[in-house]
Structure formats: C-alpha cells, structure tokens
Amino acid sequence: MTAVRKVAIAGSGVAGLAAAIQLAKAGVEVDVFESEPVPSPLGSGISLQGNALRVFDALGVWEKVRPAGYPFEGLTLRAPGPDATIVAELPDVKTGGPDYPAGMGMERPVLAEILLAHAQAVGARVRFGAKVTGAAADADGVDVQVNDAPAGRYDLLIGADGLHSTVRRLIGIATEPQPTGMGIWRAFVSRPADVERTALYYGGPMYIAGYTPTGEHTMYAFLVGKAQERFSVTDEEAARVMCEESQAYHGPWESIRADLAAGTHVNYTWFTQHIVDAPWNRGRIVVIGDAAHSCPPTIAQGAAQGLEDAAVLTELLIAADAVDQSLWDAFHARRLPRAQAVVDASVQLGQWQIDGDRDADAGGLIFGIAQQMAQPA
Template sequence: MTAVSTVAIAGSGVAGLAAAIQLAKAGVEVEVFEAEPELSERGSGISLQGNALRVFDALGVWEQAQAAGFAFEGLTLRAPGPGAPVVAELPDVKTGGPDYPAGMGMPRAALAGILLTHAQSVGVRVRFGARVTGADATATAVAVAVNDEPAGRFDLLIGADGLHSTVRRLIGITTEPQPTGMGIWRAFVSRPTEVVRSELYYGGPMYIAGYTPTGEDSMYAFLVGTAQDRFSVSDRHAAQLMSEESQAYHGPWESIRADLAAGAHVNYTWFTQHIVAEPWNRGRVVVIGDAAHSCPPTIAQGAAQGLEDAAVLAELLIDRDAVDQQLWDAFHARRLPRARAVVEASVQLGQWQIDGDREADAGGLIFGIAQQMAQPA
C-alpha cells in the first residue's frame, strides 16, 4: 500500500517528471500540469553528474539518456590566450558509483523529450497550458485549481514548477531566488572533434569560459561574467556580444565563434541562489527541485539535486502507508542538508571568483562535495 493514490504535480521539468514516473510505476494516479503551451524545443545543454545518471537508471531511462548524450570522464582546465594552453587534466569523482560515467552532457530538449515520453508510457497524464493557480489543502486532500478552474482533489500536490514557483507562493513560503552577481551566456553549437569532456578556462575578462559536449555533433558553450541587463537584446545582438566577450579565449572557441556568427541561438540568465528552510511542505503540498532550492551551476549539481528530491519523495510515498509527520521528517532529513551543502558550496565558489580570492581552496571544496554526492541520497 502506498501513502497516496492520486497526486498532482505542477511543472514538467526534470524533478516533476521524475517524481511522476516513479509514482506512476507504483500504481499511483498522477496528473502533471505544465503552464507552458508545449514542451520547449529551445535551450542549450545540461551537465549531469553520476548521481543524476543513477536516478535515470532507477526511472528506466538510462539507456535512452546515454544514447542521446555524451558521456565523459575528467575535466580539462585551460588558460586564456593564444593556443589555449592546457593547465591541468583533472579526474572526476564518480558520484553515481562505478556503473556510470563521471559526467554526461545532453541537449536539454532531448532530456525533456525522453522524460515526457517515458512518463506518458507509464500512465502519467500531462496537460500543457495548465497553470496551477490554487491549492486548498485539508488534512486529507488538496483541491487543486488550474487556470482558475477546479481541476480535482488529490492526496498530494507536488510543486516542481521552477525558480519562480507559483505553488511555493500559494502555500505561503516567502523565500525567493536572489541574484549572486554573476550572469551567464549559453549557446548550443557544434562540437569540434577534439572536445571530449568539459573544459574550463579561468582568467581573462570573464570569470569562467567553458563548454561541455552534448552529443556526437553538439556541445554547449558558456561565458560567466558580472551580471548585466542583457535580457532585451535581439538574438543577433546576443550572439555578437557573446562572440566579443569570448575574444580572449582560443582553441575550440574559434569554432564556437564561427557558429555564433552563423546564427547559433544564445540565451542569457543571471545566477541565483536560494534554499527554502525546513519544512518544504505545508500539509499535503510540497515543493521540490528549483522551487525549493537553486544555485549557480559551478558544481553542476542543480538538476541532480532536483532528481534526488523526486526520487526520495517518491520512495517514501511508495514505501509508507500515510502522509504524516514521520514521512516529512524522513524526507527533510535526507534532502535538506544535502541540498543546502550544494547551494552553499556553489555560491561560495562564485563568490571567491567575484572577490578574486586566489588563496581559496576551490578544488578542495569541489572534491568534498563530490564525495558527499557519491553517497546515495
């Protein structure tokens, strides 16, 4: 017997669909409400560490994800300037254990499609253009409103609706993402054959320049600098600005700039950070993933943490027979310290760069977090 028989989920991102898949596989009736009119085909790439890949395997999508992405081991550090000299080749901790690669890059749209298709195949109902606008909870159920109309009563509502979560606001949680002072350009471009793992450049005019392979013919490139108001520039101007700000970086960046000139799509966002203090639930409504916590991608653990939230919550709902305080205590004990460690370390790494702190032990911090993530959530 499961603790729930019907669950509503706000948001069709990785956390929402992961929770939906696991619950539906256990016989729970799951309905996902997504505010956007359709699954987005835009976006760049995503970096996934081994602990995220371990969750994919539990979901039943590891083979599809592996085929759609680009697995790699290790990290290359380069310096700016002519020739883009390699400074170091670093090993990665296998946070998913020996059965999975240390890391993998994927196109975001490919990952979204894989999760959606699998969710529907196990019986999840997904409604697009459906924004959760109300959540009236009692001790035993939640009456959910969608687009300001009644959508049914459920045993639980999971808010996996992202950084600017409506569900978070509906249940009275006032924590909001805060800018960290950094902004990032991202572009989806072709992969030069010599790029076989993530590579980062430190120094020069930007805090970080880098790229991650996402497939045989693709990768995503990024530049991290001081946060600026770049949100209203045209696509063409955005590509021009990213190209100009990458001039100090060479090697594969020559190919990246050629793709930018040819019209590669570019997006710009600010880094944010937040973590909702315990509890993440208010009765039978709970937030997970980016709705509960966000951080700069300096450790590439954002998606992994959302996937772990979903996996742990689903496990507890499946293995227990009541949605009670014991369930929520177990959930928070397993998720809050782990997510907080990732958020705080990710923010600290960025702050050291903003401060120009050359004495900071960035490598030690990254290794320490990786060792924590190597332990199952």
C-alpha cells in the same frame, strides 16, 4: 500499499516528471499540470553528474538518455591566453557509482522529450496550458485549482514548478531566488574532435568561460560574467557579444567563435541562489527541485538535486502507509543537508570569481562536493 493513491504535480521539468514516473509505476494516479501551452523546443545544454544518471536508471530511461547525450570522465581547467594552457586535469568522482559515467552533456529539450514520453507511457496524465492557481489542503487531502477552476481532490500536491514557483507562494513560503551577481551566455555550437569533456577557463575578462560536449557533433559553450540587463538583445547582438568577450580564450574557442559568427541562437540568464528552510511542505503540499532550491551551475548539480528530491520523496511515499510527520521528517533529513551543501558550494565558487580570489581552491571544492554526492541520497 502506498501512502497516496492520487497525486497532482505542478510542473513538467525534470523533478516533476521524475516524481510522476515513479509514482505512476507504483500504481498511483498522477496528473501533471504544466503552465506552458506546449512542450518547449528551446533550451540550452545541460551537464549531468553521475548521481543524476543513477536516478535516470531507476526511472527506466537511462537506456534512452545515454545515446542521446555525450558521456565523459574528468574535468579540464584551462587558463586564458594564446596557448589555452591546461592548468589541471581533474578526475571526476563517479557520483553515481561505477556503473555510470562521471558526467554527461546533452540538450535540455531532448532530455525533456525522453522524460515526458516515459511519464505518459507509464500512465501519468500530462496537461499543458494548465497552471495550478489554487490549493486548499486539510488533514486528508488537497483541493487543487487549475486555471482558476476546480481540478479535483488529491492526496498530495507536489510543487515542481520552478524558480518562481506558484505553489511555493500558495503555501506561504516567502523565500525567493536571489541574483548572485553573475550572468551567463550560452550557445550550441559544433564540437571539435578534441573536446571530449567539460573544460573551464578561469581568469581573463570573464569570470568563467567553458564548454561541454553534448553529442558526437555538438557542444554548448558558455561565458559567465557580471550580471547585466541583456535579456532583450537579438541573437545577432548576443553572438557578437560572445565573440568579443571571448577573445582572450583560445584552443576550442577559435571554433566556437567561427560558429557564433555564422549565426546561432544565444541564451542569456542570471544565476540565482535560494534554499527553503525546512519544512518544504505545508501539510499535504510540498515543493521540490528549483521550487525548493536553486544555485549557480558551477558544479553542475542543479538538475541532479531536483532528481534526487523526486527520487527520495517518491521512495518514501511508496513505502509508507500514510502521509504523516515521520515521512516528512525522513524526507527533510535526507534532502535538506545535501541540497544545502550543493547551494553553498556553488555560490562560493561564484563568489570567489566575483572577489577575484586567486588563492581560492576551486578544484578542491569541486572535488570535495563530488565526494559528498557520491554517497547515495
């Protein structure tokens, strides 16, 4: 017997759909409410570490995820300049264990499609254009409002509704994402044959320049610089900016600039960081994923941490007989220190770049946090 029989989930991102899949597979009635009117076809690339891939296997989607992405091993660190000198070739820790690649790049919209289809296939109901706008919890359940109208009574409400979570606000958690001072340009481009794993360039006019393969013929390229108000620029202007600000970077960046000049969609966002102190729940309402924590993607653990939140929470809910304090204590003991370590390390990597700290051991910090993540959540 599970601790819950009927669960509402706000948000259809990776954390929300992962929770929906695991609960529905266990026979729990699940309603997912997504505020967006339709599944979004837009999105940048995503880097996934082995511990994320292990969760996909537990969800039952690994066999579909793997061929849809580009698995790779290791990380290359390069320097600016005409030779694009390789500074280090770091062996990735297999954070998911020996059965999975160390990392994988793929397109976010493709991953979203796979998770949504599987959630619906195992019985979760997903409603778009449905925003959770109210929630009143008592000792036995939660009365949920969607689009300002009653949506039903549930044993639990999971807030997986992203950085600017409505559920987080509804339960009185004041923590909000804070800008780190960095902004990132991202674009999908063609993959040169010699790009077989993520490469990061440190130094030069940008804090970080890099690229990650996402398929046999595709990759996404990114430039990280000082946060600016650049959200309203056109694709043409954004591509021009990426071309101009990447002139110090060579090697595959020559091909990247050619693709940018030919025309491609460019996305710009700021890096943020936050983590909600324990508890992440208020009674029978809990936040997970980006609603509970966010960090710069400097060690590519953001999605993995949201997936782990969902995996640990649903494991406990399925094994327990009641939603009680012992369940929440176990959840926070397994999730808060791990998420905190990722946020701290990710922010530190970015701050070293902002401070121009030439003596910082970026490779050592990346390798060290990967070793921590190799221990199961």
